[in-house]
Amino acid sequence: MTTLTQLASWQALEKHSTTVPHMRELFKQQPQRFSQMSTKACGLFLDYSKNRASTETLSLLFDLAKESKIEEKVRAMFAGDVINNTEQRAVLHTALRAPKDKVIKVDGVNIVTEVHQTLDKMEKFVYSVTSGEWKGFTGKTITDVVSIGIGGSFLGPKIVSQALRPYWSGQLNCHFVANVDGTAITEKLKGLNAETTLFVMSSKSFGTQETLTNTLSAKEWFLTQGAMQSDVAKHFVAVSSNVTKATDFGIDASNIFPMWDWVGGRYSLWSAIGLPIALLVGMDNFRALLAGAHDMDNHFANTPLEQNMPVIMGLFSLWYGNFFNAQSHVVLTYDHYLRGLPAYFQQLDMESNGKSVTLNGSDVKYTTGPVIWGGEGTNGQHAYHQLLHQGTALIPADFIMPLNSHNPLGEHHVQLASNCFGQTQALMQGRTFDEALAEVRNASLSDNEKQLIAQHKVMPGNKPSNTLLMDKLTPTTLGALIALYEHRTFVQGAIWQINSFDQWGVELGKLLGDKVLKRLTDSTETEDLDTSSNGLINLFKQQKI
Structure with missing residues (x-):
């Protein structure tokens, strides 16, 4: 190279x-x-x-x-070549908005078919909730959705839902939670009725620390409001690849929506990660969102x-x-x-x-x-x-x-x-010195004062x-x-000449955070890290109420 x-x-x-x-x-x-x-x-x-x-x-x-062979690299991305070389993955968020008759294969499988099967599944689910067909554990219809995720599973749906506020159907309110700070989930749950609240948990592994912690807290709140474990399936759905963990949690397998390795989190709002968007604006508007992105894909590629x-x-x-x-x-x-x-x-x-x-x-x-x-x-x-x-x-x-x-x-x-x-x-x-001086020419100031003020009003522009x-x-x-x-x-x-589709910096923070968590929750004094980390961890343990 x-x-x-x-x-x-x-x-x-x-x-x-x-x-x-x-x-x-x-x-x-x-x-x-x-x-x-x-x-x-x-x-x-x-x-x-x-x-x-x-x-x-x-x-x-x-x-x-x-x-730099941009056109060649664009073709490689759209074709599904493995351009994420560190994770050996294709990069195909563009396939999430491709029309149904498009053929894009990954490992010999036309993924566009899977994408549209998921869109159809989303459409049925959205209709069941917004029409009132979906009932909570006491027979009431859903009024509020709590979307729990982190990173792309949180920010994309939140920002797009906010941007499309004029297109909300008015049947649902949506609340987004990402931060593992207990205040975030506590404040969102205040004023909500467990009988009419639906939780959408988005995590590919069903194990992302922040998302799982918030979801477990939501479940605990739900069960303290008069619901039973068997009622979880009526109020929790998931966007995840880990069906086993999701079903063990209590989510009905039919209410688990897929995620794929060829889509990075920050590019995923076009997938079932966008379920909160679809619930708020309806599937017709969600499909219009996809169509607009597909138009830009065609423009970029051609x-x-x-x-x-x-x-x-x-x-x-x-x-x-x-x-x-x-x-x-x-x-x-x-x-x-x-x-x-x-x-x-x-x-x-x-x-x-x-x-x-x-x-x-x-x-x-x-x-x-x-x-x-x-x-x-x-x-x-x-x-x-x-x-x-x-x-x-x-x-x-x-x-x-x-x-x-x-x-x-x-x-x-x-x-x-x-x-x-x-x-x-x-x-x-910008504004030149002469232009600034002309602006203060008639002011009741001395010549020196005018010169000084004019100098402060200069802007280089460009x-x-x-x-x-x-x-x-x-x-x-x-x-x-x-x-x-x-x-x-x-x-x-x-x-x-970099890989825009991995995020090892994010992964390192998660890895070290898990190790620190173990030290924060044991009873012994921590001494095996650097002196700053040891000191912070031990101070937290001593002061924790």
Whole structure:
């Protein structure tokens, strides 16, 4: 494998990165820049004109993608090749949204058939609950769902359910639990009625520590509310591969939904992991979510690199991280329903590309995944946007906004849009000293004071951003948006020559946590670890009430 930094396109980009003019100048040089540097796909519109990029920059970035054999790697993923080389697995979250007539084989089995069998099973289950056919142990219908998971089994369903709040049927409320902190499950159970509550436990092994602990506590609560062990099957279902453990727990085998090794947790919301979503918005809307993602899959797989939305976004992120030392990337959602999306993209990107070893096991010699963070506009404008505009760090930004609101109240949405577009303009152009001085020219200040204030009002600009728009936030456009970021993440990892689909850093924390747990629960003083860990463990034991 040729080292990335040895590629001719990489070396050309290194030289070129010092020659790109300020974006103010780029817009002067390129009057048609907006139309030339924007694209549409799958109900989304991407304006990438406010990037530190000339036509030469784009050409070199696409050369890097080609020299890195992106198109070949994309085909390998969609074909089900074993691209997760450390776990010897295919990577086929795209198969979860493939149409029924598609054939994708893993070990000789057409997995699309299994996927649609599971979707049909989900549909029957969702109908039985939402229609009132499903009854609790006292004969009452279900009113509340408690979804218990961790990582992708928690965050994806929670964020998507939150984003699709306008599409909730109104028949159910849903409560999400992930944290093993006892306060989390305790607070969720307050006010719930065991007779009308359904628990959805999501764990491939049915043994994930946090998820199992929360589920056992939920079961204990359930049994203290007048239910019996035989009633568990009416109030607990599972998304798991471990049928034996689930049935031993008391779950009916017919209410266990499958998970597959070829889907990583952070890519799993499209599967039965998305059962809480389907319960809230109905299977028609859940299938529309899948359809939107499938549209983006087709776009990613079949569109030339120069018009390919995930490729463009992935290349720009790499451009800033590797050639301008950008250590983080901010996602700013100008829609209240999308307020949780930055956290979802954070997990997607950082768990995938937070790697320091290449596919062949050698140390990475360049920056890989950035810190992903963000929040809801316009709230952030009165907080961390100060750092974006005048801080010393370069932080590329993505602005996401629907053109039409689900709640068109007075002038609210037009003000929201004005803030969104105004922020991208301000980041791009900044404010020069002369412009700042002109603003205070008529103020009742001395010349020295005017000079000082003007200096503090200078903003360098040239801060890059993408703007993603959609006509309206729907299940279809949301599916396309999430799939866009999935593929954007893949593009970067493929170029960086890393495995974006394992997570050994997560596994190490779990392993050591299990060992510490054993020491925390025995009665002897711990002395066999490092002095800090020994001290913390012994202090916990001494102070535990």
